[in-house]
Amino acid sequence: MYQNKIIAALALAGLAGMANAQETVVKIGHSGPLSGAQSFAGKDNENGARLAIDELNAKPITVGGKKVKFELVSEDDQGDPKAGVNVAQKLMDSGVKFVVGPYNSGVAIPASRVYNDAGALVATVGSNPKITQQGYKSLYRINASDSQLGSKMALYAAKELKLKTVAVIDDRTAYGQGVAEEFKKQAKASGLNVVGHEFTNDKASDFTAILTSLKAKKVEAIFLGGYAPQGGPMARQMKQLGINAKLLGGDTICAAEMGKLGGDAVGENVLCAQGGAILDKAASGPEFKSKYKKQFNQDPSVYAASFYDGVMLFADAMKKADSVDPAKVNAAVRQGLFKGVAGNYSFDDKGNMKESPVTVFTFKNQQPVPLTSY
Template sequence: MLNKIISGIALLGLAGTVSAQEVVVKIGHSGPLSGSQSFSGKDNENGVRLAIEELNAKPITVGGKKVKFELVSEDDQGDPKSGVNAAQKLIDSGVKFVVGPYNSGVTIPASRVYNEGGAVVATVASNPKVTEQGYKNLYRINASDSQLGGKMALYAAKELKLKNVAVIDDRTAYGQGVAEEFKKQAKASGLNVVAHEFTTDKASDFSTILTSLKAKKAEAIFFGGYAPQAGPMARQMKQLGLTAKLLGGDTVCVAETAKLGGDAVGDNVLCAQGGAILDKAAAGPEFKSKYKKRFNQEPDVYAASFYDGMMLYANAMKGSNSTDAAKVGAEIAKTSYKGVAGTYAFDAKGNMKQSPVTIFNFKNGQPAPLTSY
């Protein structure tokens, strides 16, 4: 009996030694895990999860201790108020590193909460205002609206050789931002913007707007908004006999657009997405294979970027030999990290110094890359 007690004490001591050699770091994720954009939120979350599982399988060592990462994911519903609440929940649970949010309208108000909580944030939110707020450890790991909207306008002018274009935006921070950048570059490129119409991110009937634009002979319509509206919009354009191309930003570059638009979505729908063509990126095919094996589906728009965001944190922890948020953030600011979707080096505001943009159309219900700008 005494031997058993001694053995038990020894095992307890051993357990204490093992845990003392390990540090647990919580990684927060905020995204739309419910509602019409949940397909994107879950895809992004999967990207973070895949990175964490790989890192935990082969732990990094920081400050002499192995690091175990824990994912804490919150559903911000793509809604600003819910996003602020999600941010507060993550901060209250001790999260100091966040990958997300996905939506600009969520990121802009939530980033104040993350800043006050001392967290480092890596977001794909593209509205320029995100990084104009002056928060030190807020990094945009994707192209901005000026790059997405601007390069789609350049493609429309130089490659499609269009003359008359129209703009519709859904009045969200993202939709409005990317639409304004498209319009600015379109005018600078000599395109005639015949109209700028407005809808919402809850709308489903665009027939009145589209009929008006048909009368104005728009050759293309740039839609600043999300797939749940873009798909039905393409379908209604076909029903009205409107032969204009439908253009959009990164949130249109998803299979959901084709799923909702059916046979109305093909090479007539084009969109701009941050990052190089994944199939041509050095680590792209391997990432796609790993993702599909783990989740039994193809990665969508930003799975690779969210995966990279997590790996960016791990790389900076190794580089700074610390899991302290301030030290890790400082390491990210001064170094460069080559990921799957791009090379992450940031300017003083937290924007990527270089972010390629890829133009897509649709084939067989999937976004198909055409060229990188």
């Protein structure tokens, strides 16, 4: 009897072993600000990645004759460069070879060296051009760059809004400086008069002194190179000071958080440029929004669809390569075309998207609404 139990137990162990042998576990790393002022963005991005992983595990893909089980390993980089490097090292030490993130350019630039040295594939929405100028062959930008975001916002200001006098405020982060400089460059090329370039930081909340000096210059618009936690209070203070200028920005203020923090000071006076086509008009956009809302009980924010696409891009490349080896998957990403929710992903030799439309948004009822894509 006892002997029979041992035989049965061994048989079950053998079956479990066979089942495991038929399954490959692939860890997908996520690096983003899950705490602090930008946590709304980090959690939204994490949700996008989680949705993709849940879908892949519900209908498993087969690679090299084995079903692939995906696991999300999500880490809080606090939107801080030093913490981001530590997160990168932690993910690499835990055997992660595929990463979506970081969200912040200032984190992505130093962390990408750690990922590159470990041979990991990275899909980031960090928009500073320097990210893909480092020469890393397994690093991809799955979004428009600052040069596209900043310049398209400047073109819109000149051609559509017919503005003449603008000013720039940047928060001295890698993202803020990059997008502000690109806006300024294109604004000047489009005949706009840039009458001031002021500086703040990504922890500030009082912009009264800067705004008062810009009010005296009679600016028609202020471009903020920075994030929603600064943009919301800035819009409030512009209203309090009686500044009727428009507040312009890049992708990081195209978020519901902007309306939440700015209240009734955030409306059609605020415009922002975000990478990607209008989600509602994208082929699978409405379906993605519906799935996201069903699972997380909220609407997706700026980059949930991009992080979802990043995970799906890796999975698609694994199928094409019939391998989970990062070098082979990387070759498939570099050579292929993947049609995602937020865009079509094919890359140049630096890892930038060959085509990345930009959508200009404004706000209604404190929510970002798309105006036009170009």
